[in-house]
Amino acid sequence: MTAMENATRDGFSFDPGTTVMPVKCAGLVKVSFLLKLFAKGIEGVLVLGCHEGDCHYYNGSERCGQIVEETREILGLAGIPARRLGFSLIADSQGKELKRAVTGFGKQFKTVSRKKAIRRKSTAKGPAKSSSKKSTARSRRGVRARNK
Amino acid sequence: MGFEREINKTRAYLCLECGVCTGSCPVSRFNPDYSPRMVVERALLLEEGESIHDREIWSCLTCGTCDLRCPSTVDFTGFMRLLREKALRVGEEGICTHAETLSAIASLQLLPGFRRRASWLGKGVKTRKRGKVYYFGGCLPFLDVVFRDIGFEGSRIANASIRLLNHLGIIPAVSEYEVCCGHDAYWTGQTDTARTFARKAIEAVKATGAEQVVFSCPEGYRMFKDVYPDLVRKPGIEPVHILTLLAESSEKLRFVPTPKKKVTYQDPCRLAKGEDILDEPRVLLEAVPGLELVEMKRAGKDSICCGSSNWVNCTRVNKKIQVERLDEAIATGADTLITACPKCNIHLRCALRDGDTSGEIEITDLITLLADSLGGGKRGT
Amino acid sequence: MLAYSEVEGLSRKSGGFTLKVRRKARYVDEEICNACGDCLEKCPGRAKDTFDMGLRQRKAIYLYFSQGIPAVMTIDPEACIYLKKGKCGVCKKRCDKGAIDFEMKDEILSLDVGSVIIATGLDIFEPGDLTYYGYGKIKNVITGLQYERLINATGPTGGHLYRPSDQKLAKTVAYVQCVGSRDLNYCSYCSSVCCMCSIKDAMLAREHDPESVSYIFHTDLRNVGKGFQKYEKRAAEEYGVQYVRGRVAEIGEDDEGNPIVLYEDTRQRKVESLKVEMVVLATAATASRGSRELAKMLRVKADKYGFITTRNDQPADTNVKGIFACGFCKGPCDIPEAVSQSSAAAQRAASHVLRSVGAGASKA
Numbered sequence: 001m002t003a004m005e006n007a008t009r010d011g012f013s014f015d016p017g018t019t020v021m022p023v024k025c026a027g028l029v030k031v032s033f034l035l036k037l038f039a040k041g042i043e044g045v046l047v048l049g050c051h052e053g054d055c056h057y058y059n060g061s062e063r064c065g066q067i068v069e070e071t072r073e074i075l076g077l078a079g080i081p082a083r084r085l086g087f088s089l090i091a092d093s094q095g096k097e098l099k100r101a102v103t104g105f106g107k108q109f110k111t112v113s114r115k116k117a118i119r120r121k122s123t124a125k126g127p128a129k130s131s132s133k134k135s136t137a138r139s140r141r142g143v144r145a146r147n148k
Numbered sequence: 149m150g151f152e153r154e155i156n157k158t159r160a161y162l163c164l165e166c167g168v169c170t171g172s173c174p175v176s177r178f179n180p181d182y183s184p185r186m187v188v189e190r191a192l193l194l195e196e197g198e199s200i201h202d203r204e205i206w207s208c209l210t211c212g213t214c215d216l217r218c219p220s221t222v223d224f225t226g227f228m229r230l231l232r233e234k235a236l237r238v239g240e241e242g243i244c245t246h247a248e249t250l251s252a253i254a255s256l257q258l259l260p261g262f263r264r265r266a267s268w269l270g271k272g273v274k275t276r277k278r279g280k281v282y283y284f285g286g287c288l289p290f291l292d293v294v295f296r297d298i299g300f301e302g303s304r305i306a307n308a309s310i311r312l313l314n315h316l317g318i319i320p321a322v323s324e325y326e327v328c329c330g331h332d333a334y335w336t337g338q339t340d341t342a343r344t345f346a347r348k349a350i351e352a353v354k355a356t357g358a359e360q361v362v363f364s365c366p367e368g369y370r371m372f373k374d375v376y377p378d379l380v381r382k383p384g385i386e387p388v389h390i391l392t393l394l395a396e397s398s399e400k401l402r403f404v405p406t407p408k409k410k411v412t413y414q415d416p417c418r419l420a421k422g423e424d425i426l427d428e429p430r431v432l433l434e435a436v437p438g439l440e441l442v443e444m445k446r447a448g449k450d451s452i453c454c455g456s457s458n459w460v461n462c463t464r465v466n467k468k469i470q471v472e473r474l475d476e477a478i479a480t481g482a483d484t485l486i487t488a489c490p491k492c493n494i495h496l497r498c499a500l501r502d503g504d505t506s507g508e509i510e511i512t513d514l515i516t517l518l519a520d521s522l523g524g525g526k527r528g529t
Numbered sequence: 530m531l532a533y534s535e536v537e538g539l540s541r542k543s544g545g546f547t548l549k550v551r552r553k554a555r556y557v558d559e560e561i562c563n564a565c566g567d568c569l570e571k572c573p574g575r576a577k578d579t580f581d582m583g584l585r586q587r588k589a590i591y592l593y594f595s596q597g598i599p600a601v602m603t604i605d606p607e608a609c610i611y612l613k614k615g616k617c618g619v620c621k622k623r624c625d626k627g628a629i630d631f632e633m634k635d636e637i638l639s640l641d642v643g644s645v646i647i648a649t650g651l652d653i654f655e656p657g658d659l660t661y662y663g664y665g666k667i668k669n670v671i672t673g674l675q676y677e678r679l680i681n682a683t684g685p686t687g688g689h690l691y692r693p694s695d696q697k698l699a700k701t702v703a704y705v706q707c708v709g710s711r712d713l714n715y716c717s718y719c720s721s722v723c724c725m726c727s728i729k730d731a732m733l734a735r736e737h738d739p740e741s742v743s744y745i746f747h748t749d750l751r752n753v754g755k756g757f758q759k760y761e762k763r764a765a766e767e768y769g770v771q772y773v774r775g776r777v778a779e780i781g782e783d784d785e786g787n788p789i790v791l792y793e794d795t796r797q798r799k800v801e802s803l804k805v806e807m808v809v810l811a812t813a814a815t816a817s818r819g820s821r822e823l824a825k826m827l828r829v830k831a832d833k834y835g836f837i838t839t840r841n842d843q844p845a846d847t848n849v850k851g852i853f854a855c856g857f858c859k860g861p862c863d864i865p866e867a868v869s870q871s872s873a874a875a876q877r878a879a880s881h882v883l884r885s886v887g888a889g890a891s892k893a
Contacts, residue, residue, distance in 0.1 A: 078257065167775035
């Protein structure tokens with residue numbers, strides 16, 4: 001979350017087609033949750049988590065990696081390219097890294113500047129600023145515009 | 149809005165309130181709040197709200213024991229299904245297991261332009277793009293990913309099925325456009341979704357020019373055979389379960405002796421109770437030299453459901469049913485419990501892993517076992 | 530009187546019918562045999578005793594049952610060693626009256642009769658189809674008729690409830706009602722006699738053994754005759770018979786062979802299981818086997834269960850003039866009803882015969 005704040009402070013703004021969905025810990029993201037996003041017709045999902053070893057809950061980032069792998073496998077069987085599910089681990093301070101990851105991931109989709117929405121949820125542990133960052137999974141979704 | 153439609157469709161008006169359904173129900177034995185008789189009785193008394201909002205309507209396993217034994221031939225499972233349909237319509241939600249992963253997988257298949265990858269196909273199995281016989285693998289490869297942690301191998305079942313078909317000289321067609329059969333959507337009351345699946349599934353199979361569609365999964369078979377004609381239309385393709393096919397041509401199958409083993413067989417509800425496929429698996433098991441089949445106390449049409457179905461409601465009660473069933477299997481003294489339904493396999497494996505059973509037993513899929521016992525066989529992928 | 534015989538055909542002739550009857554060979558001369566039983570002693574052939582519902586074996590030469598008329602022996606050709614292999618003949622040597630005749634053949638009789646009364650009675654539904662009751666698999670699950678033989682002084686256990694699995698005296702007995710009856714899959718009708726029959730059986734058990742406990746599992750007790758309700762009440766009050774409302778769902782077995790009854794007590798809305806020492810299934814009563822063929826032969830209408838259909842306005846008359854029916858062959862009824870029906874049928878038959886004789890006489 002802090003990384004996101006850092007990035008936005010540096011003047012980074014999300015593509016309007018992106019929705020940010022903060023979660024308490026990247027390890028809490030579920031296969032079903034990711035699959036449901038794809039089932040809704042969303043083009044891509046980027047899962048972001050804390051640096052390996054930085055996890056407040058001990059192994060959230062690793063857990064998240066497994067989940068992403070599993071989901072990619074299922075997507076693969078369903079004929080959806082695995083690259084549409086991105087995964088990066090970024091530390092609090094790495095605002096630029098986040099910017100790079102998001103823009104990089106977004107490049108594969110041509111849907112920029114279509115009807116988009118951003119949803120946002122604050123991290124659970126609000127007050128503590130620096131180390132309270134649990135981990136953030138941000139989802140970047142290119143919403144397919146049907147009437148275009 | 150009363151229950152007239154549901155009552156008429158399922159002949160619930162014939163209910164004698166004798167209690168056979170509830171007495172037979174594997175859920176009612178452990179969950180005093182759930183009673184098929186009371187659900188129907190309440191509907192007959194027009195206590196609509198109570199039934200629809202009752203979470204117990206999601207407890208039904210749809211195993212069909214009550215349907216079979218009901219002296220008035222009331223279609224209880226059908227009634228439950230219609231109640232669920234109605235509950236969804238008024239905004240209730242089903243109680244899904246596995247955080248809805250399985251239903252999410254199913255809905256992926258409804259995306260426009262959906263094409264599945266046949267990456268699960270193993271080396272050495274022969275398939276084709278068009279042909280008279282189609283093999284319907286259904287969700288097996290997907291289940292593989294979800295239930296890998298309990299050692300379930302869905303793709304192996306699918307590959308084993310094709311290998312067995314190849315052994316009989318059949319090279320089945322498979323299609324990238326195949327979708328979920330809609331079984332779970334149907335039984336959880338999502339009739340419209342199930343209908344969409346049905347249309348797409350029939351279309352995909354038909355596009356390969358198939359006249360016969362072979363299933364290794366009891367649920368898909370049951371859907372094609374009994375549900376589709378009512379739900380959409382007659383598929384126009386003959387559904388056949390692989391066990392029937394194998395049993396019919398059992399003289400063509402050459403099984404090599406396996407290490408001596410005592411096995412017991414879990415009848416899947418959809419095969420035993422719905423389709424009378426009781427002797428086929430037993431004939432095939434007897435045909436494998438080295439296997440000795442011992443029956444559980446409750447076998448055949450009286451067998452107990454594996455405890456969970458349609459990916460709804462996996463509670464303490466369901467676990468108890470599973471443990472009871474596993475204990476029954478262990479009591480036979482068998483080394484291996486053979487299942488013919490991927491879901492029985494998954495659910496019993498899961499319960500076994502929890503370790504509340506009275507002992508240990510290995511769980512093996514029947515089709516995989518048969519394919520692995522084939523003479524000169526390449527082992528599974 | 531032609532016992533051990535079967536009707537094989539019927540043709541109409543003026544004023545009545547000609548019946549073709551096969552009189553099956555008994556291999557024993559009915560005129561000579563006095564059922565002394567000398568022949569039984571050494572007979573080596575064995576068969577299931579059908580009168581004792583298979584609970585024990587009988588010899589190849591046998592007396593069907595002790596009160597049977599005519600009281601003569603019969604040789605079962607399926608079990609008799611002499612008739613099958615041509616060797617043995619012990620009974621012939623034993624019978625000093627010379628009643629045994631191995632050369633006897635079936636006889637076909639042609640009988641001119643003025644009227645026919647069908648009174649073929651009932652048979653018992655085979656409960657093996659209801660696999661969940663375990664009949665045939667669990668030894669101590671028996672049918673009502675088998676129970677009748679057990680509790681009968683002339684039966685295989687001399688009137689004691691020694692259960693089949695281990696010959697132990699059964700003290701707790703569960704009676705399961707509506708086995709096959711009132712079931713749309715099998716016999717959709719109510720067999721009408723089983724409720725009273727089970728109550729009577731439960732009372733008998735208590736009379737034989739004061740410690741006996743009986744449970745009657747019923748859908749609802751259909752005791753509709755005169756004084757029947759009183760009887761039901763008396764069984765509960767004086768004989769300790771316990772009524773449980775709920776059809777039994779399943780019968781299991783424990784390691785000692787005790788049946789375990791699983792049911793929903795619908796009054797308590799609870800699923801319960803009860804361990805008993807024996808289970809008696811009140812199986813549905815059906816029209817006797819072969820009643821469909823008989824009806825076809827006599828051109829008499831029968832319903833889908835094989836019960837002979839009779840006229841509503843004349844309950845003893847079938848659709849064929851001169852053929853009458855009474856008793857269980859036309860539908861479930863108890864003994865008093867069957868007796869009164871048979872009187873009615875006899876009277877109808879007599880008046881039919883008299884009328885046709887009268888008509889014939891006036892013509893001549």
